[in-house]
Amino acid sequence: MNPPDYQISRNAFGHLVLTRAGGERHENVVPIRAFPIAAPGEGVSLVGQDGEELAWIERLDDLDKRTRDAIEEDLALREFVPVIARLKRVSTFATPSTWLVDTDRGETSFVLRGEEDIRHLGQNALLISDSHGIQYLIADLPALDKHSRRLLDRFL
Amino acid sequence: MPTLQIPPLPFATPLPEHWQSEAQHMLGVKAKVQTWAEVDLDDRLNFGLGIIVLGDGRLVARAPNEPDWQTWELTGDLSLKHFDHAGVGTLELSDSVKRLKVWRYTLSQNLAILRLITEFDLQVRSLRAGHPVTRSSEEICPKCKTPLEPGADECAICTHELHTPPSTWTLFRLWRFAKPYRGQLLAGFLLMLGSTAATLIPPYLTMPLMDEVLIPFQSGADIDPWTVAPYLGGLLGAAVISWSLGWAKTYILAIVSERIGADLRTTTYEHLLQLSLEYFGGKRTGDLMARIGSETDRICVFLSLHLLDFATDVLMIVMTAIILFSINPWLALVTLAPLPFIAWLIHLVRDKLRTGFEKIDRVWGEVTNVLADTIPGIRVVKAFAQEKRESQRFREANRHNLIVNDRLNKTWSLFSPSVSLMTEIGLLVVWAFGIWQVARHDITVGMLTAFLAYIGRFYSRLDSMSRIVSVTQKAAAGAKRIFDILDHVSNVPEPTNPVPFESVKGQIELREVGFRYGNRSVIRNLSLTIQPGEMIGLVGHSGSGKSTLVNLICRFYDVTDGSIRVDGIDVRSLRVADYRRHIGLVLQDPFLFFGSIAENIAYGKPDATRQEIIAAARAAHAHEFILRLPLGYDSLVGERGQGLSGGERQRISIARALLINPRLLILDEATSSVDSETEKEIQRALDNLVAGRTTIAIAHRLSTLHKADRLVVMDRGEIVEVGSHDALMAQKGAYHRLYEAQARNVDGGPVSRPEGNMDRAKHEPA
Numbered sequence A: 001m002n003p004p005d006y007q008i009s010r011n012a013f014g015h016l017v018l019t020r021a022g023g024e025r026h027e028n029v030v031p032i033r034a035f036p037i038a039a040p041g042e043g044v045s046l047v048g049q050d051g052e053e054l055a056w057i058e059r060l061d062d063l064d065k066r067t068r069d070a071i072e073e074d075l076a077l078r079e080f081v082p083v084i085a086r087l088k089r090v091s092t093f094a095t096p097s098t099w100l101v102d103t104d105r106g107e108t109s110f111v112l113r114g115e116e117d118i119r120h121l122g123q124n125a126l127l128i129s130d131s132h133g134i135q136y137l138i139a140d141l142p143a144l145d146k147h148s149r150r151l152l153d154r155f156l
Numbered sequence B: 001m002p003t004l005q006i007p008p009l010p011f012a013t014p015l016p017e018h019w020q021s022e023a024q025h026m027l028g029v030k031a032k033v034q035t036w037a038e039v040d041l042d043d044r045l046n047f048g049l050g051i052i053v054l055g056d057g058r059l060v061a062r063a064p065n066e067p068d069w070q071t072w073e074l075t076g077d078l079s080l081k082h083f084d085h086a087g088v089g090t091l092e093l094s095d096s097v098k099r100l101k102v103w104r105y106t107l108s109q110n111l112a113i114l115r116l117i118t119e120f121d122l123q124v125r126s127l128r129a130g131h132p133v134t135r136s137s138e139e140i141c142p143k144c145k146t147p148l149e150p151g152a153d154e155c156a157i158c159t160h161e162l163h164t165p166p167s168t169w170t171l172f173r174l175w176r177f178a179k180p181y182r183g184q185l186l187a188g189f190l191l192m193l194g195s196t197a198a199t200l201i202p203p204y205l206t207m208p209l210m211d212e213v214l215i216p217f218q219s220g221a222d223i224d225p226w227t228v229a230p231y232l233g234g235l236l237g238a239a240v241i242s243w244s245l246g247w248a249k250t251y252i253l254a255i256v257s258e259r260i261g262a263d264l265r266t267t268t269y270e271h272l273l274q275l276s277l278e279y280f281g282g283k284r285t286g287d288l289m290a291r292i293g294s295e296t297d298r299i300c301v302f303l304s305l306h307l308l309d310f311a312t313d314v315l316m317i318v319m320t321a322i323i324l325f326s327i328n329p330w331l332a333l334v335t336l337a338p339l340p341f342i343a344w345l346i347h348l349v350r351d352k353l354r355t356g357f358e359k360i361d362r363v364w365g366e367v368t369n370v371l372a373d374t375i376p377g378i379r380v381v382k383a384f385a386q387e388k389r390e391s392q393r394f395r396e397a398n399r400h401n402l403i404v405n406d407r408l409n410k411t412w413s414l415f416s417p418s419v420s421l422m423t424e425i426g427l428l429v430v431w432a433f434g435i436w437q438v439a440r441h442d443i444t445v446g447m448l449t450a451f452l453a454y455i456g457r458f459y460s461r462l463d464s465m466s467r468i469v470s471v472t473q474k475a476a477a478g479a480k481r482i483f484d485i486l487d488h489v490s491n492v493p494e495p496t497n498p499v500p501f502e503s504v505k506g507q508i509e510l511r512e513v514g515f516r517y518g519n520r521s522v523i524r525n526l527s528l529t530i531q532p533g534e535m536i537g538l539v540g541h542s543g544s545g546k547s548t549l550v551n552l553i554c555r556f557y558d559v560t561d562g563s564i565r566v567d568g569i570d571v572r573s574l575r576v577a578d579y580r581r582h583i584g585l586v587l588q589d590p591f592l593f594f595g596s597i598a599e600n601i602a603y604g605k606p607d608a609t610r611q612e613i614i615a616a617a618r619a620a621h622a623h624e625f626i627l628r629l630p631l632g633y634d635s636l637v638g639e640r641g642q643g644l645s646g647g648e649r650q651r652i653s654i655a656r657a658l659l660i661n662p663r664l665l666i667l668d669e670a671t672s673s674v675d676s677e678t679e680k681e682i683q684r685a686l687d688n689l690v691a692g693r694t695t696i697a698i699a700h701r702l703s704t705l706h707k708a709d710r711l712v713v714m715d716r717g718e719i720v721e722v723g724s725h726d727a728l729m730a731q732k733g734a735y736h737r738l739y740e741a742q743a744r745n746v747d748g749g750p751v752s753r754p755e756g757n758m759d760r761a762k763h764e765p766a
Ligand SMILES: Nc1ncnc2c1ncn2[C@@H]1O[C@H](COP(=O)(O)OP(=O)(O)OP(=O)(O)O)[C@@H](O)[C@H]1O
Pocket: B281, B517, B520, B522, B540, B541, B542, B543, B544, B545, B546, B547, B548, B549, B588, B755
């Protein structure tokens, strides 16, 4: 793996800046994962203000720590897919239904507009979009507790 | 404290109780809360509740999951910006050199945040200019920029987000459809009462037959035909009455239920047609088809057959119970004893069955979805030789169907035999108790036989009654899925007081329009005014939001922010059909319906004369090729327009748009699939037709837009340039680059897909 020919830093407005070896500077660079769910560790693209790709990172692990931390920090703020750990309550089994859930980002409630907003990802994972377009992940269906599974089962 | 005199907002929603004292303390005791917004995510995007409060000249905030408040005095160099990605909004407070604070929130808070920004900008602007804040007397909705009614604190147009779930008593809601037939239903019910009563006569007659005829005969007495005859006559009469009443009842009720089913089906379909494209975008065709087709049918069968049987059974049980009690209360009590057990058993299994049946319905939808996916896409499947995979997918869906069914059948198969077992045991008890009572001379043998005859029927009905559980649950599940459609409020709702829309000038005004597909922001802060009769050429890279903008103007979707006005009227306050009548639309991928060419051209104006149809076809340069078809204008077009080339389809859809003589003409890549020669011809025809109409034309081949009064260049959902061809060329900006890239391509080598060129052009240094 060749070391990258660019430097990543953060400006006073808190945005990433990419500086090429030749001194060319790109402000407001945004990192985007190519496969946020299927392969989060691989394939990150650094995209400039106008949506053009500035650099492609095959694997995040190949980067030096400082750059990787900066990129991961930004990625963490761009990617908001709370993982549901428990379904506490659902307002009704018909839709729209308000769900009260525990996620890895704390407790929250959201409105599920219809059953088709629950999508299967592979064998055991589910992706649920709420009425505001936020996506919640259930990573491993069988691993949920019984109560949650029973509630969820009514929608599947 | 700043001493700005700020008139209060007329409709500030009060700050929630739990923030009040602290916020007031931070703002200063006398300071007024101008506006506020809650934020529900912290810096690491964990859920939590925080607040931002804007007073006069001071912003105070407490971030989620943090104990302390922060304060900023407003100065002229502060700015508050927001953007969103993947459902998370970000609000940034910066001064001219650095960022001071970031807040994150889910889009549920968006409206409050927008209101906060509006107020913030107002105050900062006045600080910068050095004069006091002046609010316009006209209050504007922060979301759609429509002036609000005086005194209203919420915009009538924007607040239609309803999240009330349908009630679970769905089957009762079918009453709405049954109501028109209540006369027939009542008649049916009375007939049912009569026929059921008639069926209960024969067992009653066994009693005297036994006690007065058979048993005396066994003890040596003769049989007197004159005692027997009336009883036998009674048996026959009861049978005949019950037959004729039963026939009338079944006939009336079957007719009614068929009508109810049909009403349900058409109502659902009509409602479905009213729903917005957004709804269809999220649904699978197969699923919708299953709902409207088979679910309504199932409900109909339920009403005509099962519900009827059930009602008969209940009547019968009640009547039997009364008769039994009148004969002998003790034996009656013993006979009816298993009833509560059975009821309990039914209750136990019911929930399980219902959810099971709902599941089966959904899985069944999956199976049809696979079909609805592959059959229209069969060419792709074959082209890539993926028949195996598709059949695998179908097999998989079927397997899933089997699994779900198997699981349910486990419960279900146990259920019926259990009920039968109970009834057998019940009979046994009655025999035992009856014999004992006969031995004690409490009852006669005839009574016991009558009892046994009654409960034989009675229990056999119980068994079939238990079946009602499953069919009811199935029907309820079906009804729920139907009402899911019926309860869906259209995302492009009809206004309650539509503004009349008759004589249209055709001025279109886009005010700070923003639009999202789900959480994907596609159009951002776009403002544009199109004069009546003006022709606008819309250009830009593939995916820059041109078609989306057209969808918004046609009101296939409603804008997320801002508003679209036609002749100064918000399109949301017009009746959708009134509005669309004035729009002629030619889509990027034209869709033709199954039917003749003439019917397709006249789609928007079914009463068009043949002359009109031909004139429109001529104008669209479709006339000649249509004449070459074997049946001319009467030639049939296959489903989705198969049997016509892409360019031919396009020309028919142009003719279709021209026929309605619209004030607004929208051409989305109307000539992308025809050769340059034909294109020139259509272009010439269009040039005449465009005259006097407000036209929005999208084209990748920039040369087709030479007639446009103004060109609007879009890039990633925003307008980057507006002007005439010459002006834009002189400007040497985005349009210039697009144009150059195309011109170069035309000069050298074959012309390839224009989009491709543009994408490349985008990265070229200017
Ligand atoms: N139904 C949809 N759901 C989600 N995103 C969509 C939907 N339709 C379009 N988009 C996205 O919106 C953006 C704008 O699409 P649009 O169709 O308006 O582009 P366009 O400018 O017409 O492109 P083209 O020139 O290729 O027709 C694209 O990025 C597209 O992926």
